[in-house]
Amino acid sequence: MPLAKVKIKISDFNFYYGQVKVIKGVSVEMLAKNVTSIIGPSGCGKSTLLRCFNRMNDLIPGARAEGRAEIEGVDILGPQVDVVELRKRVGMVFQKPNPFPKSIFDNVAYGLRVNDITDRLIIEKRVEQSLRSAALWDEVKDRLKDNALNLSGGQQQRLCVARALAVEPEILLMDEPASALDPIATARIEELIVELKKHYTIVIVTHNMQQAARISDHTAFLMQGELVEYGKTSDIFTKPRKKLTEDYITGRFG
């Protein structure tokens, strides 16, 4: 394993929806500027775990976390944490592309504006940078004023990536970002992810095992809220240590 900095660390992490325990004692260290994928059968708690890293689960009434979760050694669960600040550092791309019904430009600029950046020039520069990073600039540079909803599904998802990048996060969470896209659009998103890991720490939830194998450096296999196995992606897919993992990746269930 190359010497890399631990970016996200959770230990003995439990998560509850009301009385139901959905994440059970998970401990994982995720490395900086790496792609870590979380795989597992649907309903295993992948998305829930992902949404703990930017506290999006706070929106769900009755949701409650237990244990430790840190980014760069700093706790992110406590009541003293400024959730808004946290979410600026931890960007998120959702399962279904969710551009706002605004212009392409305003979509990307949204995160800047709500964070009180008002300088027109800075905003324009960042929008262009972000769109370039998301490999969308060439396709939309002549129609930045168009409504984002007119873009194709794949373009919309890359726009959402650009929107997240504009805030200059350190970590990018992706919740099955390609599940609503066709194969060509999926391929472009995957290329993008590989490109982005030069600068960002990426955690991606996917139900597509080939995708996890193609793009991620590390893989966590989650089942019924428990972490079954975590390690280098190549190890997980070629020589899994657990029988359960092998059964899952060979398609015996899930």
Add this chain to the structure above:
Amino acid sequence: MKIKQLKEVLGFLALRLCMVLVMAILVVVFWDIVTKGGGAVSWELLTQPPKDGMTKGGIFPAIVGTLLVTLMTALLAVPLGMGCAMYLNEYALDCKFTRFIRMSIRNLSGVPSIVYGLFGVALFVEACNFGTSILSAGCTLGLMTLPLTITASEEALKAVPRSYREGALALGATKWQSIRTNVLPYAVSGMLTGTILGLSRAAGETAPILFTGAAFFLPDLPGSLLSQFMALPYHLYILSTQHHDTALVRPLAYGTALVLLILIFIMNLFAIILRSRLRQMKKE
């Protein structure tokens, strides 16, 4: 087997008759008012005050009065209704307290309008010392309209996809920022539409304004918020029951009824146009 089929045919026929009857009621109402009121509606009716003991002239002060009091109603009901809907849909947790608020709203919508009138007398006319005035009547109607505005506004908020809120929050927007910039703009058309429909109900109400500000007859237009006013529904009530010669002023009463219906119709139309306009704007 035959009887079974006959029963079905007759049964459905009876149901259909029910619906035809309901539609017929509406047709009769409009037919009567429009045919008999149409002749009474003239330029004079719309622009002149009542003359000669309300046997001649028009209903101009009543039209203005109704518009003014509806405006006052809006001033109270719109912000309060929208705010309450935003609290319920965006902030409130699904707890006992919230359910209690919702139950209160449903109950408020069932409180008889005359009871709102009594409440208006006790609170606005007396306790707040607004006297019988546009202010008192508008506030009374405003409270009465509140349940409708809240419900309509909440529907509009519910129609905004959750992903707009989540997307904004994930970008580091605060809750209020996400609501203000990414929820309200898309809900406002629906909120206004529902609110205007609620206001059109208020414009046609009589019982709550009977003792809170509506006047039998005023030669002049109301000068301030604290003046009394004439109102179309109250005027219709006066003309058809309290006038010394109700038969003589029947055409005027029909005219008033038609104008009132038209006013309400225009408000409804306005709401519908507003909705489609704002929808179009959103698309562009």
Add this chain to the structure above:
Amino acid sequence: MKIKRIKEKVVEGLFFLNGLIVIIILAGIFLLLLKNALPGLKEIGLMEFLATGYWNPDAYGKATYGALSMLVSTGMVTIGSLLIAVPLGIGTAAYLSDVASPRVREIAKPVVEILAGIPSVVLGFLGIVLVGPLLAKLTGTYNGLNAINGSILLAVMALPTIISLSEDALNSVPRSYAEASLALGANKWQTVTQVKVPAAASGIVAACMLGMGRAIGETMTVLMATGNAAQFPTGFLSSVKTMTSTIAIELGEVAYFTTHFYMLFSVGLVLFLITFVINLISDIVFNKHMKMLK
């Protein structure tokens, strides 16, 4: 960043207060009615108020404040209106939910909405000029301003509520119920009457109760169309003066803070309590119904 957090808290607090207002209003209505009713009730006594029938505030000597005749009058027109509106409303709702084509439904929906939007004063007016003369001719009475007239108009007022809520209740019955019935060889009529309506029964009852609440509290139509004779009603052809009419007629003429004034608030209080209880029960029944079908 501190400022941002404080601002958030302030905004949330304001909205919370805004939500609280609804409860304050409801409680305020009750308390203000009570405050203005108590002095009168103390003087007259609850028994005389509710159990005697002579409401004669202007009498020489001792004024009397018995509300029984108005209670009965309100009850009569309400029952009369339900006799018309319940079968008609449920029939229409059943037609719309189970028989009508989508196109008919498309037309019928706005019809019901518009019906609900007609101001009560306009219906009251039609009670005088249209229903009254017709009833006078049919029954041989003087002007047709009586309990039947009021019942008919109240039925029109209650219909939209009954129709739309009953339709909601019928539509909430899972499609699988009807499918199971049809699969067993029942025809559509049997399915509607023996499966769907019974399954939606509690919802329909709640709808009718809400319609009843509307009818009890409705003012202008009964004020204009029932004649308002201050007497104990003798039948549906007699002129009646309901609770709402009494308030509407007399509060405009009464001097504030007299026994008469307080007693009118007492009538209002009774009216409020009756409708409150009816609405509450219908609310509970409706929610139970919806929960059960989930």
